[in-house]
Amino acid sequence: QKEVEQDPGPLSVPEGAIVSLNCTYSNSAFQYFMWYRQYSRKGPELLMYTYSSGNKEDGRFTAQVDKSSKYISLFIRDSQPSDSATYLCAMSENYGGATNKLIFGTGTLLAVQP
């Protein structure tokens, strides 16, 4: 079993739809959870960062963490064609520095149709 599971998609939605992206994980020691957006052949771009359980909102993006279920989600409201990209979840046990080792999901390919 992989430490982090993510549905690779592709996920196709119409413009304006609410998008739900999810990851599950097996390591209960993960405390830091991140979502990255990656356009084709580019480096990932940090979208959201959360620590422990709860919700965090930033504009059209909302990140949720449920540590009891080992499940994290990213919601995108009013999706736009420019949101079309691969979304990677990532998580780590440690608090920073040289011990920071992110474990990534495989990414979900999202296509927002105009």
Next chain:
Amino acid sequence: GAVVSQHPSWVICKSGTSVKIECRSLDFQATTMFWYRQFPKQSLMLMATSNEGSKATYEQGVEKDKFLINHASLTLSTLTVTSAHPEDSSFYICSVPRDSFGEKLFFGSGTQLSVL
């Protein structure tokens, strides 16, 4: 704007040659940088941790003699793929912990390596 610059963005080389990839932290002094590799439709996998002024730390299964890392200054780390073979063809990405606690990683734009 970009805070991490990676160069080149793509490179094609013959089998047996060596390729150097540069990663620069543009506005932040980084004692640590990370090198990842990404195969098509697979996760980003950490290869090694580059430490300024000391030896890199390699993940299990990564050959340190094949993937040479040099972190000579607080703004520059290089990854050299030595004696490259077709199976080394991949997308290589560096990252820099952006704040003082290091939990937020910012990535370079990546280097697509194709070995013929």
